[in-house]
Amino acid sequence: MRPIFKFLISFAIFVAVCAAGLGWYIEYEVEEGLERAVAETEGLRLRYADCSVDIFDRTVVLTGVEATLPSGHHFTADEIRIQSFDQLNPLPYYTNATSSGLTIPVTSANFGAWAPPMLKMGIAEVRGKAAVDYAYSPDTATLTVRELSLDDANLGRASLSGQVDQFDLINPRLEQLIGMRIKEATLHFVNAGLMDRLVHDWAARMKASEEETVNRIATELSGLAQFADSQENGPAKNVMLGLQRFVVKPETMTVTAAPVDPVPVLYFFMGRDLMENLQLLDMRINANQDN
Template sequence: MKFLGRFSKILVGFVLFMVLAYGGLQWFVHDQVDKGIHEAVARIPGMDVKYSRLDVRIFDQTVTLTEVELSQGAKRIFADKVEFFDFDEKHSMPHHMRMAVQGLVMPADFTHLGALAPLLEALGVLELRGDGALDYAYSPTDKVLHVNDFRFDDKELGNLELSIDLSNVDLDDYRMEKLVGLHIGAGSLRFVDAGLVERIFETYARSRNMSREMAREVMVGELETLAAQARAEDMEQAAQAYAGLAGFLVEPEGILVRTDPEQPVPWMYFFMGRNGAESINLLNLTVEEFAGESDQ
């Protein structure tokens, strides 16, 4: 009995030690992660980050930030929650990352969206609101960026899912002018409409002083004409792609666009006098329509 008494004390002491050790480890990891986040953000001039809570799950290395505000000057990005499942801390531009964001509110301006911003502004989209995710990995050896999964769900616009391989990319010496050497490889874009296409029709109608119904007929007619021209030139793949786009505009539910070129295609090829049909063939691009609730 004395042995059991001593053993129980040792066991209780061991459990207390483990609890205290785990608590200390949590505090240390939390402190190091918090420091690492601010150091990473500080690498970008003028950038600052605030959050109300930081949680670290040690065993699966997940970091969760709650009520996040990312700012650069007057620009602000907000998110209810940001989770990092994988993050490369060794490079100023991470070579791999897997993350998810909930309740994102982001200005749809040039700073955040580049050349896409003027297009969204023309559609009356001044900010994006929704949930998203990003999963990518970069290979410095062959300079290929594998975007395994990028998705964003905006309830007023639609749900976008993208995966693509981009080659001739140098993340360690990233500059905008280097994008001219970008090569496009295999990829897929899946989009389920929730209002974006309607905005396109309305914007087109206003610019041409016509009704929304007429705008749709004109846009569908132009795509059908392109499909007919492609068939006349014996470019069936391009014809099917144009027809798929036209069908999507007739019933804008879901669309799936895939690229699968034999070799990655230089981005600059599309600015060298090639028409749309030639670009479609270069990328080995296909277009499929599907019902909005499809699991394709």
């Protein structure tokens, strides 16, 4: 029996060496492909401390990441895990990735006009983890977002999912977004401090106490709900009452849009007011449903 055990041990060592060699080869190929993709993408800059590949589930892990996107957005991350990624198209048709130790500085490049008020509220950076999982079908020009989320322990967690069609990812142009149609969307938000900062800022602007500020906003939303009800606009009434509940007790909020027929973005620029757009999207808000 001893020769068999020796063989098994030797074979196990052989397999381990082969696996290590294969892993090294795959990592080399991945790094080479990654560097080539970055070089071919104008405006994209990427640095990372290490790249590793799990040969069994094909997960690519980048650590110590610093990136600047073609849009000018920049961030750092302790780790990015890429479960799947389309390598055949300049703009990937599908991506499934997560990041941890993510840091997004609050700058004009990252947040545009929102940067100054965020800085005023004491938000110098957004830190936490994020996930992106989407797939694009060129045959139907449909983009399906399964998850686009950002989780900051000091601010909250926002997660978006949904589907749009008549969307050209192959040759994207800004003017084409007008023809894009919204089929469905869900935004889930869990508050962890963001609303406290917002209420404090609103109170300062209104020169009132935070309690008085919340009461005023709740009263205004109640009035808007009554107006929507008088117009027999159920979705708008639901949204206003949902916002009212969330403002009074800011814990969780789920916003859904489920129109009977896909809604072109163009419709929002055709003179409709907010109430009409809410009805068009059949939008609803469910606040604090888990409490």
